[in-house]
Amino acid sequence: MDTIRKLQEKIYQGGFLTKGEIMPLTEMPLEPLCQAADEIRAHFCGNRFDLCTIINGKCGRCSEDCKYCAQSAHYTAACGASYPLLSTEKIVEQAKHNAAQGVLRYSIVTSGRRLSEAEVERVCESIRAVRREAGIEVCVSFGLLGEADFVKIREAGASRVHCNLESSERYFPLVCTTHTYADKIETLLAAKRAGLEVCSGGIMGLGETMEDRIDMALTARALGVKSVPVNVLNPIPGTPYEKNPALTNDEVRRIVAVFRFIIPDASIRLAGGRGLLGDKGEKCFAGGANAAISGDMLTTAGITVETDMALLREMGYTVVKG
Numbered sequence: 346m347d348t349i350r351k352l353q354e355k356i357y358q359g360g361f362l363t364k365g366e367i368m369p370l371t372e373m374p375l376e377p378l379c380q381a382a383d384e385i386r387a388h389f390c391g392n393r394f395d396l397c398t399i400i401n402g403k404c405g406r407c408s409e410d411c412k413y414c415a416q417s418a419h420y421t422a423a424c425g426a427s428y429p430l431l432s433t434e435k436i437v438e439q440a441k442h443n444a445a446q447g448v449l450r451y452s453i454v455t456s457g458r459r460l461s462e463a464e465v466e467r468v469c470e471s472i473r474a475v476r477r478e479a480g481i482e483v484c485v486s487f488g489l490l491g492e493a494d495f496v497k498i499r500e501a502g503a504s505r506v507h508c509n510l511e512s513s514e515r516y517f518p519l520v521c522t523t524h525t526y527a528d529k530i531e532t533l534l535a536a537k538r539a540g541l542e543v544c545s546g547g548i549m550g551l552g553e554t555m556e557d558r559i560d561m562a563l564t565a566r567a568l569g570v571k572s573v574p575v576n577v578l579n580p581i582p583g584t585p586y587e588k589n590p591a592l593t594n595d596e597v598r599r600i601v602a603v604f605r606f607i608i609p610d611a612s613i614r615l616a617g618g619r620g621l622l623g624d625k626g627e628k629c630f631a632g633g634a635n636a637a638i639s640g641d642m643l644t645t646a647g648i649t650v651e652t653d654m655a656l657l658r659e660m661g662y663t664v665v666k667g
């Protein structure tokens with residue numbers, strides 16, 4: 346308990362915890378840890394909750410071999426219908442639907458290593474239309490783009506780039522061999538140079554250790570990341586991780602709480618796999634998490650915006666952009 350309080354004090358005084366200070370949190374009693382994480386969240390972020398939605402703007406046929414992913418062409422998993430980049434009309438229609446439900450952020454996500462130049466031009470047109478017609482904030486997840494493309498994307502009206510680190514630098518080569526951790530970091534840095542915010546977290550349950558998760562969050566902190574998606578692996582049949590054991594709700598609660606200690610003022614965001622948690626994330630929202638992806642996920646069903654809005658209101662949160 347004393348350790349938790351001491352670390353909390355250091356954080357309140359503007360200090361950043363070292364890895365040596367963070368590691369003991371993996372062994373601390375869960376309830377006081379989550380309680381302290383909730384207090385840190387309230388101290389730095391108040392009751393603001395950042396709820397976003399995603400649209401699968403291009404699906405499947407991916408050249409990459411990320412072992413968790415149903416969209417990879419390397420495995421037998423089928424993610425439903427594969428399709429090329431959606432039309433502006435479809436992307437805007439979904440944006441308007443989300444804006445009408447009170448969602449403030451809308452992310453266009455595409456499969457593949459990176460969008461082509463022609464696809465970037467097309468999607469910039471969609472971003473402009475979304476900003477003009479739905480007024481919702483736009484985030485993008487278009488793979489390993491460079492600075493010049495990110496400048497175009499910012500000028501079209503997007504504000505944030507998503508590119509997950511997925512795991513630690515040590516563990517990532519066991520998850521994916523077709524691109525590197527350095528590729529991901531360069532993508533995040535290029536987005537920042539282009540004047541965009543960056544959102545980056547990972548997937549829990551790939552076989553990584555708690556230390557890997559902490560290393561990932563420390564890398565995100567060093568990169569100035571202020572939105573950290575915490576995905577829980579949904580072991581999809583036909584992917585190499587199909588037999589991975591599911592994480593328990595308490596394991597996810599600890600991850601979320603520890604991440605809050607690492608980046609005290611970030612949006613710690615429950616993302617894919619939230620539906621696998623018995624309480625749909627409620628305990629995490631009372632233990633350090635203050636953001637979520639709502640609605641359907643990329644290859645799995647999520648939780649509806651309406652359900653999330655009702656829960657968040659009940660918990661005393663106000664939905665605002667984080």
Ligand code: SF4
Nearest residue numbers: 407409411414417456
């Ligand atoms: S995570 Fe992205 S890059 Fe990796 S296989 Fe899936 S769609 Fe392709």
